[in-house]
Amino acid sequence: SQQGEEDPQALSIQEGENATMNCSYKTSINNLQWYRQNSGRGLVHLILIRSNEREKHSGRLRVTLDTSKKSSSLLITASRAADTASYFCATFRTGGFKTIFGAGTRLFVKA
Amino acid sequence: DGGITQSPKYLFRKEGQNVTLSCEQNLNHDAMYWYRQDPGQGLRLIYYSQIVNDFQKGDIAEGYSVSREKKESFPLTVTSAQKNPTAFYLCASSVTGLAGTYNEQFFGPGTRLTVL
Numbered sequence: 055s056q057q058g059e060e061d062p063q064a065l066s067i068q069e070g071e072n073a074t075m076n077c078s079y080k081t082s083i084n085n086l087q088w089y090r091q092n093s094g095r096g097l098v099h100l101i102l103i104r105s106n107e108r109e110k111h112s113g114r115l116r117v118t119l120d121t122s123k124k125s126s127s128l129l130i131t132a133s134r135a136a137d138t139a140s141y142f143c144a145t146f147r148t149g150g151f152k153t154i155f156g157a158g159t160r161l162f163v164k165a
Numbered sequence: 166d167g168g169i170t171q172s173p174k175y176l177f178r179k180e181g182q183n184v185t186l187s188c189e190q191n192l193n194h195d196a197m198y199w200y201r202q203d204p205g206q207g208l209r210l211i212y213y214s215q216i217v218n219d220f221q222k223g224d225i226a227e228g229y230s231v232s233r234e235k236k237e238s239f240p241l242t243v244t245s246a247q248k249n250p251t252a253f254y255l256c257a258s259s260v261t262g263l264a265g266t267y268n269e270q271f272f273g274p275g276t277r278l279t280v281l
Contacts (some may be wrong), residue, residue: 058258
């Protein structure tokens with residue numbers, strides 16, 4: 055089964071609003087990463103948060119990690135139409151050798 | 166320009182044919198990966214390689230084969246044994262495939278394979 059599962063599957067908001075996406079996972083992890091994918095393109099790495107970190111910021115992105123609940127959230131503030139994309143969380147298990155991707159959240163930002 | 170490239174962008178295959186997808190990186194990364202993405206779904210790992218001349222099966226390796234003769238190249242062959250090969254294929258690389266700090270992956274633009 056997938057290690058990471060995103061919620062919601064799809065999200066539609068107005069430009070300027072904040073977008074929050076959540077990710078849950080099942081086993082202990084070394085780190086958790088968020089990626090973005092524009093339609094028909096490759097994935098782009100956004101941010102990596104280690105298991106001993108609780109919050110990380112990068113520009114308009116804020117990622118939190120709660121290892122006790124095995125969950126993470128990605129917040130995009132002041133969203134723009136250009137933020138329209140699919141967002142994936144990916145986990146690297148403790149002692150593992152590969153990164154496991156969730157099914158993604160499709161974000162649509164209306165101008 | 167440093168990066169990871171895939172070719173071709175679109176590929177059409179007749180049933181019963183083998184086809185090879187190219188993946189090249191000039192990032193000097195040790196680890197390389199092949200993923201398959203079906204519409205509206207996440208990525209599933211086909212094969213990965215942590216170092217030259219070594220590779221491991223991922224979750225859906227049946228019907229696929231790879232080689233890693235050079236650090237910068239990791240071609241994927243989709244064989245006739247793969248019964249449902251129509252999908253979007255993504256290649257990626259990372260500094261290391263081990264449980265280290267810098268294992269974020271850099272992705273190529275993808276190859277869309279269609280079986281006619």
